[in-house]
Amino acid sequence: MLVTTLACVLIGGYAQAATKTEGYVTKLGDATVAALQKTDAAPLAALFSASTSSFLVARGDKAIHLGRARLLKMDKWSDQSEFTSKAKVSDLKMVDRAYAVKVTAKVVDGDKTYLLDGVSTREGDGHKWLMLAVMPEKPEPTQAQTDDFNGKLQAIFASWRQGLANGDTGPMLASLAPEDVAVCVIGPDGGFYAFPTATEFQAALQQVSQIGGVKLTGGDVMTGSLRSPVAAMTGQWALSVAMMQPASQDLWVHFYLDKDQWKVAGLCAMPAEQ
Numbered sequence: 646m647l648v649t650t651l652a653c654v655l656i657g658g659y660a661q662a663a664t665k666t667e668g669y670v671t672k673l674g675d676a677t678v679a680a681l682q683k684t685d686a687a688p689l690a691a692l693f694s695a696s697t698s699s700f701l702v703a704r705g706d707k708a709i710h711l712g713r714a715r716l717l718k719m720d721k722w723s724d725q726s727e728f729t730s731k732a733k734v735s736d737l738k739m740v741d742r743a744y745a746v747k748v749t750a751k752v753v754d755g756d757k758t759y760l761l762d763g764v765s766t767r768e769g770d771g772h773k774w775l776m777l778a779v780m781p782e783k784p785e786p787t788q789a790q791t792d793d794f795n796g797k798l799q800a801i802f803a804s805w806r807q808g809l810a811n812g813d814t815g816p817m818l819a820s821l822a823p824e825d826v827a828v829c830v831i832g833p834d835g836g837f838y839a840f841p842t843a844t845e846f847q848a849a850l851q852q853v854s855q856i857g858g859v860k861l862t863g864g865d866v867m868t869g870s871l872r873s874p875v876a877a878m879t880g881q882w883a884l885s886v887a888m889m890q891p892a893s894q895d896l897w898v899h900f901y902l903d904k905d906q907w908k909v910a911g912l913c914a915m916p917a918e919q
Contacts, residue, residue, distance in 0.1 A: 666741055669772040673765055674734045674750055677777070681727040690716035694766055694773040697841040699827035699911035701778040701901055702727060703875035708901035710910055712825025712841070727779060728754050734761070740895075742915040744837035745775060745829060747879075747897055751782065758782040760870050762877035764829070764897055764913045775839065776827045776911030778899045780872035790873050797907045798878075798900075802865035809859045814850045818843045820909055822901070827911040831894070833886045853886060860885045864896060874902035881917060893917040 673692065680689040693700065693713040700716070702709040702723075709723065716722055732754035740747040745766050752759040763777035786794070804816035821828070821843045828840040833853075840846040853859055867880035878898050883891040899911040 666746060666767075666772075667739065669767070670739050670746055670748055670765060671734075671737060673772045673774070674737055674748070674761070677761070677774075678728055678732050678734055678752055681779070682730055682732060684721045684723050684726050686716045686719040686722040689722050692774055693777075694768050694775050694839070696766075696768075697775060697827040697829065697839040699776040699822070699825050699899060700774070701776075701875050701899055701910050703778075703780040703872050706874060708874040708903070710822060710825065710901050710903075712827070714841070715825060728752060728759075731755050742895075744831070745913055745915055746772065747895075747913075752779075760872070760877070762870060762899070764911070766829075775829055775913060776897075776899050778875055778877045778910075780870060780875050780877065786871045786873060791871060794871055794873070794876060794900075794907065798867060799865040801907065801909070802861075802863075802882075805864070806861045809850075809861050814847055817850070818847055820907075821846070822903075822908045822910045826909065827913070829913040831914065831916060860891070862891065867896070867898070876900040876907070882914070884914075 677692055680692060690713050693716070695713065698713040700711045711722060732752050735751050735753050737748070737750040745764050748763045748765055750761040752761055760780045760782050764775045765772040766775055801820050804820070808814055808816040823843070826841070826843055828846045830838055832838050838849065840849060862883045864880055864882035867878035869876065869878035876899070878900065880896045881893060882896050883893050885891040894914040895917050897913045898909060900907045901910050
């Protein structure tokens with residue numbers, strides 16, 4: 646009887662927490678659309694985490710890439726708004742993990758539809774974005790664009806695996822955005838770590854290398870939304886630190902095209918099962 650009662654309490658607690666998280670994420674999605682209906686930078690900056698942040702918008706053949714730090718210094722984030730006053734969030738879905746929530750949704754704006762892909766975290770009295778990408782739903786990529794992206798994706802992760810194996814973090818850092826990169830990972834101690842710059846991420850990797858380094862497998866096969874010059878992808882990799890057993894993690898990554906090179910704007914790696 647006691648076991649049954651405890652089970653009911655735990656299930657009820659999880660359901661209540663999930664409902665609360667869904668409410669936070671829904672509110673964040675609505676606030677994001679409202680902010681992108683204008684060009685003022687301050688309302689948009691307020692939606693991003695103070696720990697790390699990456700904001701991507703695919704606009705034609707150009708990618709707008711910003712983060713909270715730069716947004717706070719700007720009056721306008723763009724010379725034109727992304728959405729009209731008719732825009733509404735629909736089809737919002739979330740994958741809730743202990744430290745972060747993967748969020749996907751559509752934004753319907755008249756006869757246009759946009760894809761919204763992000764990762765949020767609990768902060769203050771609600772949720773804030775760690776990383777967010779906004780892309781048009783159409784047109785879908787050509788086969789040539791898909792093949793080119795997949796080839797460069799495989800090259801990126803191959804360089805990461807080799808670099809981590811020999812202690813050379815240069816190739817990994819070179820593939821990251823020079824500003825406003827959001828890297829969020831679970832450390833060997835089970836803690837959640839967020840890095841807002843490539844330099845800070847490099848320092849963390851150097852510390853890890855001193856205790857035995859990192860072995861990485863996988864990562865170069867991903868699925869998701871490619872709308873060049875922006876891509877929001879999902880995959881898996883396995884990491885082992887020092888002599889620890891490899892741990893499988895879900896991988897959520899945002900890329901953008903910069904001078905014909907795909908750069909990582911945001912990366913979040915969460916345990917595959919919690």
